[in-house]
Amino acid sequence: MYNALKFKRQQKQQYQPLENDQPLDNPEEHRGAICLKILEKAKSSISSLSPKSSSSSSSSVSTSPKFKNNNNINNNQDKDKDNRDRDKSPLINRGQQQQIQNASKFKEEEEEVEDSNVILNRQPQSTDRKMKEMLMICIAGGTASGKTTVCEEIIKRLENQRVAVICLDSFYRPLAHEDLENVASYNFDHPDAFDWEYAQKAIKELKSGNKFHIPTYCFKTHTRLQETVAINGIDVIIFEGILSLYSQGIRDQMDIKIFVDTDSDTRLSRRVMRDIAERGRSLEGVLHQYEKFVKPSFDEYILPTKKYADVIIPRGADNVVAIDLIVQHIRSKLNEQDAKKLNANDKVMEND
Numbered sequence: 001m002y003n004a005l006k007f008k009r010q011q012k013q014q015y016q017p018l019e020n021d022q023p024l025d026n027p028e029e030h031r032g033a034i035c036l037k038i039l040e041k042a043k044s045s046i047s048s049l050s051p052k053s054s055s056s057s058s059s060s061v062s063t064s065p066k067f068k069n070n071n072n073i074n075n076n077q078d079k080d081k082d083n084r085d086r087d088k089s090p091l092i093n094r095g096q097q098q099q100i101q102n103a104s105k106f107k108e109e110e111e112e113v114e115d116s117n118v119i120l121n122r123q124p125q126s127t128d129r130k131m132k133e134m135l136m137i138c139i140a141g142g143t144a145s146g147k148t149t150v151c152e153e154i155i156k157r158l159e160n161q162r163v164a165v166i167c168l169d170s171f172y173r174p175l176a177h178e179d180l181e182n183v184a185s186y187n188f189d190h191p192d193a194f195d196w197e198y199a200q201k202a203i204k205e206l207k208s209g210n211k212f213h214i215p216t217y218c219f220k221t222h223t224r225l226q227e228t229v230a231i232n233g234i235d236v237i238i239f240e241g242i243l244s245l246y247s248q249g250i251r252d253q254m255d256i257k258i259f260v261d262t263d264s265d266t267r268l269s270r271r272v273m274r275d276i277a278e279r280g281r282s283l284e285g286v287l288h289q290y291e292k293f294v295k296p297s298f299d300e301y302i303l304p305t306k307k308y309a310d311v312i313i314p315r316g317a318d319n320v321v322a323i324d325l326i327v328q329h330i331r332s333k334l335n336e337q338d339a340k341k342l343n344a345n346d347k348v349m350e351n352d
């Protein structure tokens with residue numbers, strides 16, 4: 001079964017090693033690159049299961065620029081410029097292959113997938129797509145608190161919904177030349193590292209049911225790429241990131257605000273393990289960055305956003321009860337929306 005967390009785990013080359021870090025195993029590859037490779041694999045497994053190529057069908061799921069792969073991007077950079085802004089493969093989550101197998105009837109939806117690069121596992125809601133407000137969920141929390149893992153767990157349980165994950169990482173500001181020269185001194189955990197205006201615009205457009213092209217960020221070059229991932233025709237959007245509860249403009253768009261609250265020793269040990277195993281870092285480099293930037297920014301900017309959360313999840317993905325309750329709430333919100341829509345349609349028909 002496909003596992004989205006694996007994406008994140010396999011992103012070791014996507015980070016530029018900081019000072020004192022070991023060189024990357026393969027400097028040609030970086031965060032995005034790994035992602036797209038996996039996405040391509042996922043895409044081919046979908047097409048092999050889709051009605052067009054086999055008897056089974058269209059699918060589920062979630063797209064996230066965080067998991068995009070610059071290999072694909074690099075290949076595409078040589079292609080027609082007009083195609084650059086076209087959507088790339090969606091992120092397929094852990095539960096997705098199962099969902100792919102389950103969702104075999106909706107050929108129409110599959111076309112939508114190709115159109116919007118969001119894979120669907122539920123019949124689109126006909127003509128009201130543009131009018132539709134989607135459910136917006138925000139998942140914040142410190143580094144390695146388990147945000148991505150919680151996202152996965154939620155998506156896995158939302159079998160019949162179209163879910164997209166948008167990562168705050170996508171809205172990192174491109175680094176200035178002098179910052180690039182001395183990247184070990186750059187604070188990726190400070191609010192100023194993000195383009196909030198852009199992020200807010202994206203969230204606002206998506207919330208209103210409009211298609212939006214989410215930017216992609218290259219963790220190797222610390223620049224924003226020209227490639228985007230188009231998001232459209234979704235039921236639920238999850239906006240995930242260390243500071244995703246930081247901006248009031250963004251918070252105001254959110255229907256459910258979640259803070260993943262994992263003890264800092266656990267987070268540090270996970271970050272050390274993850275960054276060494278998956279992001280090509282040295283112990284010294286991880287600890288240096290953590291002490292200089294990650295911890296101070298957590299204390300000053302990230303932790304204070306906990307007060308904005310509707311739900312705080314202690315212990316992250318280990319907290320199955322909290323995740324189940326959140327998913328129940330999401331389902332009931334989606335049902336409310338559907339009921340409202342049916343009501344509105346009935347009224348239109350009565351008036352006709």
Ligand SMILES: Nc1ncnc2c1ncn2[C@@H]1O[C@H](COP(=O)(O)OP(=O)(O)O)[C@@H](O)[C@H]1O
Nearest residue numbers: 008142143144145146147148149270274317318
């Ligand atoms: N509940 C858990 N138990 C053990 N390891 C976990 C758990 N949740 C996450 N991890 C691991 O910790 C690391 C960070 O988790 P992740 O979900 O990517 O956090 P975040 O998205 O907040 O940075 C990953 O290597 C992941 O496998």
Ligand SMILES: O=c1ccn([C@@H]2O[C@H](COP(=O)(O)O)[C@@H](O)[C@H]2O)c(=O)[nH]1
Nearest residue numbers: 015142143144188189219222241242294
């Ligand atoms: O170029 C970059 C961008 C970000 N980081 C670090 O990533 C974490 C946030 O990601 P999580 O998955 O939530 O841990 C943040 O703490 C930054 O320090 C980076 O090292 N390089």
